[in-house]
Amino acid sequence: MTAQEARTLLGLPASASREATAAAFRTAAKAARPDQGGDPERFRQVIEAYRTLQHLDDARATVARATTSAAEPACEALEITPREAYAGLARNIRLPNGRKLGLRLPGGLRNGAPVRLKGQAKGGEDLFLKVRITAEDGWSVTGDDLWLSVEVDPRTLRDGGRIEVETLAGPQSVWVPKGLAEPARLRLKGLGLPASGGHERGHLFLKLKPAEAGVMSGARERLRRFASAWADVRAAACL
Numbered sequence: 001m002t003a004q005e006a007r008t009l010l011g012l013p014a015s016a017s018r019e020a021t022a023a024a025f026r027t028a029a030k031a032a033r034p035d036q037g038g039d040p041e042r043f044r045q046v047i048e049a050y051r052t053l054q055h056l057d058d059a060r061a062t063v064a065r066a067t068t069s070a071a072e073p074a075c076e077a078l079e080i081t082p083r084e085a086y087a088g089l090a091r092n093i094r095l096p097n098g099r100k101l102g103l104r105l106p107g108g109l110r111n112g113a114p115v116r117l118k119g120q121a122k123g124g125e126d127l128f129l130k131v132r133i134t135a136e137d138g139w140s141v142t143g144d145d146l147w148l149s150v151e152v153d154p155r156t157l158r159d160g161g162r163i164e165v166e167t168l169a170g171p172q173s174v175w176v177p178k179g180l181a182e183p184a185r186l187r188l189k190g191l192g193l194p195a196s197g198g199h200e201r202g203h204l205f206l207k208l209k210p211a212e213a214g215v216m217s218g219a220r221e222r223l224r225r226f227a228s229a230w231a232d233v234r235a236a237a238c239l
Helices: 001-010 018-032 042-069 082-087 155-157 218-237
Strands: 074-079 089-094 100-105 113-115 129-132 139-140 145-152 163-168 170-176 184-189 204-210
Touching: 001 018, 001 042, 018 042, 018 163, 042 204, 082 139, 145 155, 145 163, 155 163, 155 204, 170 184
Parallel strands: 074 129, 145 204
Antiparallel strands: 089 100, 113 129, 139 145, 163 170, 184 204
């Protein structure tokens, strides 16, 4: 069955969209269903017509994708860590042609950011790298914000207290409120990715999870209790 015959059978113009074709098929198939008194041969022809037009649409889509790909410049992924996204990077990368190239980029990189390398693609064309930030050592990136998984003593999560966190901006003393709701999250304002390329400075979000139970010395236990009590004092002062 030709495409023209299929369209005539379903009552479709040559410009019919995929959605219009599907709707016409449903209508014609419903009218020809043998179990509802329709003609079995007509039902078979309707199915064949629909499959013919489906194959035609798929072939057109394949050609369109191939044409688009041919027109696009060479593009490769540049995988970096959250630390490199924050502070910048200076390292050698291997190009698709096997050559090594020293690359230096400033901090504040975002997922999907383009990096253009002049004349480094096949045939002397420009090579475009697209930044991809991959999670590492508990760090991840979402938009402008950094996320860090932090293990905390279960009693501190329950009673509140102070924890020390190594952030990319340096060590930070963080107060955990008493009875923090699950999932435990804290925001450290302005400690996310630096402002860059129209993006505002992000925040750092801590994902607090209970550490494995262990033996705590008497001194550490007294310090934890003091931090918990001080957390209550701070909370009361904010009321």
